[in-house]
Amino acid sequence: MSLKYIDEYRDSDLAKMLVKKIQSVNCKDLRLMEVCGTHTMSIFKHGIRTILPKEITLLSGPGCPVCVTAQKDVDAFVEFARQNNVILTTFGDLIKVPGSGSSLAKEKAEGADVRIVYSVFDAVDIAKQNPDKEVVFCAVGFETTIPTLAATILSAREDGVKNFTIYSANKLTPPALAALMETKGVQIDGFILPGHVSVITGTNAYRGTFEKYNIPSVITGFEPIDILKAILILVQQNATGLPALVNAYPRAVSENGNLKAKTIMNQVFKLCDASWRGIGQIPTSGMELKKEFAAFDAAKKFNMDMPEVSEPAGCACGEILMGLKTPKACKLYKKKCTPMTPVGPCMVSSEGSCAAFYRYS
Amino acid sequence: MCLAVPSKIIDINDTVATVDVDGVTRKTSILLLEDVKIGDYVIVHAGFAISKLDEKMALQTLEDLRNILSADSSQA
Ligand code: SF4
Numbered sequence: 001m002s003l004k005y006i007d008e009y010r011d012s013d014l015a016k017m018l019v020k021k022i023q024s025v026n027c028k029d030l031r032l033m034e035v036c037g038t039h040t041m042s043i044f045k046h047g048i049r050t051i052l053p054k055e056i057t058l059l060s061g062p063g064c065p066v067c068v069t070a071q072k073d074v075d076a077f078v079e080f081a082r083q084n085n086v087i088l089t090t091f092g093d094l095i096k097v098p099g100s101g102s103s104l105a106k107e108k109a110e111g112a113d114v115r116i117v118y119s120v121f122d123a124v125d126i127a128k129q130n131p132d133k134e135v136v137f138c139a140v141g142f143e144t145t146i147p148t149l150a151a152t153i154l155s156a157r158e159d160g161v162k163n164f165t166i167y168s169a170n171k172l173t174p175p176a177l178a179a180l181m182e183t184k185g186v187q188i189d190g191f192i193l194p195g196h197v198s199v200i201t202g203t204n205a206y207r208g209t210f211e212k213y214n215i216p217s218v219i220t221g222f223e224p225i226d227i228l229k230a231i232l233i234l235v236q237q238n239a240t241g242l243p244a245l246v247n248a249y250p251r252a253v254s255e256n257g258n259l260k261a262k263t264i265m266n267q268v269f270k271l272c273d274a275s276w277r278g279i280g281q282i283p284t285s286g287m288e289l290k291k292e293f294a295a296f297d298a299a300k301k302f303n304m305d306m307p308e309v310s311e312p313a314g315c316a317c318g319e320i321l322m323g324l325k326t327p328k329a330c331k332l333y334k335k336k337c338t339p340m341t342p343v344g345p346c347m348v349s350s351e352g353s354c355a356a357f358y359r360y361s
Numbered sequence: 362m363c364l365a366v367p368s369k370i371i372d373i374n375d376t377v378a379t380v381d382v383d384g385v386t387r388k389t390s391i392l393l394l395e396d397v398k399i400g401d402y403v404i405v406h407a408g409f410a411i412s413k414l415d416e417k418m419a420l421q422t423l424e425d426l427r428n429i430l431s432a433d434s435s436q437a
Contacts (some may be wrong), residue, residue, distance in 0.1 A: 006366060007424055017430040091407070119408025121390060141407075148409040151392040199404060199412040229426060250403055251419035252412045261393040261411060 010221030013284045018228040024054050025235045031057045031187055032234050033323050035173065036194030036334075037064030038222055038352025044226045052231065059323035060353035063177050063194055063277060065140045066093045067345045067352045069274035072306040073140070073169040073346075074099040079304060080136045080167065081112040089123035090138040092116045093349040096342060099307050103147035108352055120145075120152045120166070127156075127164035136298045139166040143200045143321040145236055146170050146287055147261035148286060150268035153289075153296050166297035168288050173197050174209050175285035177223060181213045183279075190234035192227070195249050200265075202257025210245040220248040267294055277311060277345065278318010315344035321355050327354040334358065367402040367414050380405060 034040055040060040043049060049058055062068050078099045081088045088104065095114060095116040108114040113133075117123050120137055127135035139149055149166060156164050173194060180186050193206060198219045210217050220230035227266035230248050237243050247253055265287070274286025289297045298304065311318065315337070316330040325332050327346070337343040339355055346352035368389065376390045380403065381436045389396050403410035423433035 014423075014427065014430070021430060049381075070403050097425065119390075144406050144411060147393050147411070148407050151409065155392070166393075194410065196404065196406055223424070225423075248422075251415045251422060258393065258412060260395050264393065289372075 001296045006223065008292040009221070009225040011225060015224050015228055017023065018225065019051050019231055022056075022228070022232050022235055025119070025232075025237050025239050027053075027239050029055050029057070030189045030235065030238055031059055032192060032231065033059040034192040034227075035061040035063040035177065036192075036197065037067065037319075037349065038196070038355060039086050039192055039194065039220075039227065040064065040356050041172040042222045043227060043349055044356045045311055046227075048224065048231075048310055056231070059321065059326075060320070060356070061191075062180070062279065063142070064174065064346070064349050065142060065145070065171070065350040066097060066173060067178075067321060068276045068279075068343060069094070069097070069140045069169055070277050071100060072205050072275065073167070073307050073310050075101075075105075075309060076167060076299070076306045077104055078102050078107055079306070080298065080302065081114050082358040083320060084304065085132075087113045087115060087126060087132050087133050087135045088138065089115050089117045089120075089135060091118075091140070093139060093351070094138055096348045097345045098312065098342065102115075106112050120149055123165050124152055124159075124161060124198070127161055128159075131163060133163060133166045136302075137166045139168045139170055140169055142173055142194070143197045143205075143265075144194075145259050146269060146289040146324070147200060147258070147265040150264045153268050153293060155295075156296070161180075162295070165247055165296050165301050166289070167171070167201035167304070168286070169274070170269070170287045171276065172271075172285050173201070173305075175204050175278065175282050176279070177206070177278075179282045179285070180281060181209070181215065181304070185324055188215065189238055190321055191218070192234070193219040194216055194229045195219065195221045195252065195341055197248075198249065198257070200261050203245065203253060203255050205257065206245055207243075210243075212266065214243050216243040216304055218246045218248050219253055221252065221360065222294065225256045234288075249297045275308065275314045276317075276321075278321055312343050317344040317346040317354070328358040329356070368405050368410075370397060370399050370401045370403060370410075373397070373399060378403075378410065380410070
């Protein structure tokens with residue numbers, strides 16, 4: 001069976017034509033940032049870095065949810081796992097991320113009840129099956145994930161589930177892009193904007209950042225044709241000096257995004273400041289539960305207020321997320337830090353820049 | 362974390378749909394989507410369908426791209 005919209009978007013003749021076209025555009029050195037971790041994975045998997053002209057450098061931005069999770073939040077997850085009565089539920093990538101003293105994998109090996117789930121809904125099922133336990137979900141995600149949390153909390157409330165909470169370390173994309181643009185030393189000539197975050201937010205969510213910084217920006221999907229097309233548009237915009245905000249993924253993304261998902265998200269969550277690994281606090285870049293949903297807030301229920309802590313010495317994840325360094329420039333890369341013995345989250349997550357470099361080079 | 366592959370809805374039971382990706386079926390919540398029906402292609406993220414794929418747009422994008430690229434190569 002052919003996979004709908006997949007084979008067509010992997011057409012190698014079309015890809016070759018796109019590469020040729022990219023090569024034909026006269027451009028100076030360009031630094032393009034793919035913001036989303038899924039783009040990073042796809043770019044490596046399809047060998048896109050190796051077929052681009054050498055003038056084009058691709059940087060992996062702050063769009064891998066595990067990679068941007070602050071150390072203090074990882075410490076909080078470890079603390080939850082240590083509570084007697086708690087079943088800690090999480091997406092898989094998080095469990096190997098080292099906190100200040102331990103990781104979830106280590107706690108699990110020592111007997112903590114840490115369970116990997118595919119969807120936050122599964123966490124609620126676990127809560128229903130274990131009424132005498134407290135089930136906490138580690139919520140690290142972007143605009144794509146936050147509505148799924150909101151929908152789950154609404155249905156948990158309807159079902160009268162009392163032993164399910166989330167610890168919210170959720171993050172929003174546009175404020176992070178603005179923070180990057182404000183950071184000294186950051187030099188980016190164009191953004192490849194995340195496809196599935198944009199499915200929810202719509203093209204309009206980037207309008208403010210785009211207008212303020214006038215930086216070439218293209219929303220695109222995850223197949224080779226999608227990514228090459230975005231690169232071509234960014235290269236052309238740089239060549240003509242006419243930046244634009246372009247939606248190159250119209251089969252999934254609209255101007256205003258998924259209104260139903262946004263409504264549900266805003267019913268349950270409100271804006272808050274958030275700590276990003278290596279970047280620090282970014283105002284209104286996170287989402288926390290509204291007061292009326294406090295019963296689902298693990299931080300409140302368990303009185304968990306973790307202090308800010310410093311990140312592992314020598315780990316350059318923060319600078320890598322901002323495009324200031326590449327993994328190879330990190331002194332620990334491939335030495336002290338490998339996927340088996342990760343020092344920072346960028347080496348843990350399959351979407352992380354260091355892990356991708358390690359795997360494909 | 363995102364599954365970028367479009368999934369086809371083959372059954373709907375209240376707020377849960379069964380989707381098929383290349384012969385593998387999976388349950389997916391459709392709480393975040395308006396008017397989904399059997400036969401639609403959706404993008405699934407962490408157990409939730411988050412977007413319907415616009416078939417006309419999908420084909421249009423490819424056609425536009427082909428036209429632009431072949432116009433260039435015939436000029437060259
Ligand atoms: S190689 Fe390891 S230590 Fe260095 S930046 Fe990447 S994750 Fe951090």
